Amino acid sequence: MIIEAHDLRKTFIAKRGRGKTEEVEAVRGIDLAVEAGEIFAALGPNGAGKTTTVRMLATFTAPTSGTAKVAGFDVVKEAAKVRENIGYVSQAGGVDDNSPGLDSLMLAARLSGMSRKQAQVRSEELLEAFSLTEIANRPAKTLSGGQKRRFALAIGLVTRPPLVFLDEPTTGLDPQNRANLWDEVRTLRAQGTSVLLTTHYLDEADALCDRLIIIDHGKIVAEGTPTDLKKEVAGDVVTLRLKGLEEARELLAAQDYIKEVRAEDDLLRAYLDDGEHGLPQLLRALEERNLTLDSISLDRATLDDVFLRHTGRSLRDAA
């Protein structure tokens, strides 16, 4: 286990102005077990507690309670040892705007104990890998958001850590750079590096990670491989729009080939394992009751359906 956490909690005391404070329970009991070599994702809406969790594991924030071991070391008592074994790319990036990216890269390399020569070799390797060679000597404030993010990543990887934390690594990247970053993360895994990343993109968690947790309001609501989680919901989902929603819901819930039915505003979602064969039966059943459809669609279940099932909200409108 490269990460092991038990009942991690963090309560912030936030200032409200005029000397008043309020307690914010950002993380409310998280257990984690990440295997070495895994790409592990934490998926959740804004404010779910992803950053706070990662910050506790990366030794930036001290947990209010609970324990965690990262790379075999306690995050509170052996923080210095943990720091030698991790790379951390924060949500904000952490590239110094005033200096060239290469300077930040060299500094990070040398702080980890490399000689000037070793640091130069390693920096050049990373500049190459992230196509940054040409812009290495420009002050970072003149770079685009995506270029800066690539520098942030390069800096996080400069020590060849066995574990990297990537907090929303693809936010602000265009589709091309996003795909590149996914490739880079996969390359890391191929080299045996463990990755813990956070995201609020469903497709990203789905496409990239080996296992994931879904976090909401500071708690884990689901955990597993993307495939298993989706299977748990059902293979397919039929979304219907029609009049007589309540009647249709009862009718569909009674069908034995349908695993679950959920009503959401003006639409119904029916989860079933074999959509191709279930759909004709479903249509027949509606027709027998003279329920007329406005629209209907059949899709593969996504992680959003998993989220919906566990929280009663869709990740698209959760905030």
Next chain:
Amino acid sequence: MLRHTALFLGYELRFLLRNPIWPVFGILQPVMYLIFFAPLLGSTTPSGSMADVLAMFTPGSMMMIALFGSLFAGFGLINETRNGVLERLAVSPAWPPAIILGRVAKDMLVLVLQAILVMGVAMLMGLRIGVIAFVVMLGLMAMTGLFAASLSYGLALALRDENGMSQIVQFFAMPLTLIAGLFLPVSLGPEWLQTAAKFNPLYYGVEAGRALFRDDLSNSTIPTAFGLLGALAVITLIWSMRSLRKMAG
């Protein structure tokens, strides 16, 4: 530890060498005071000669760069509490005090270079000082820089707010300047002012500087100034380390 401090210092100096113009701006203010204000002070020294006026006035104008330069050093750090730079460094293998000490060392170095330039101008105008006094004065400036920059970084990390920080620095800079007798010795003023000055660390810096420039090397204000500024610097550095740890909430 020392290695990390040196690495941070090197990083800061590389930045400085790319933008060497700003510290030069910093000395314009004291130089203008020397040129345009010092000549008005002829009646305040016993002999009234320019050399005596400069010996009295130059240390004050040098403390001014310490105050108005180094006290603002922390502003850059406020942004780094937000853009993730400090967050990244805090979880890196870097020795935490080195993050601050490297910057402070750079500020001290800049201040010493500025001090050399200001003293050079004063000497061109007629100031006469010995080699020992010159060197000890540079040490005193470094010490003042150590304190003022540490205080500034401490404030930056504790407040993490540009507006609040500029208000506080302005608020303190004014009385500190006046009560230190930066322009004229407080010994010319009433008793209560002299008492108030004793609570101002800058006062000892200015007085020690004046003693040095009078070639009064055994004056007790010199060790007092070094000791006091050093002790205050250590306290503010410890304070900024604590603020750095608390940054995470």
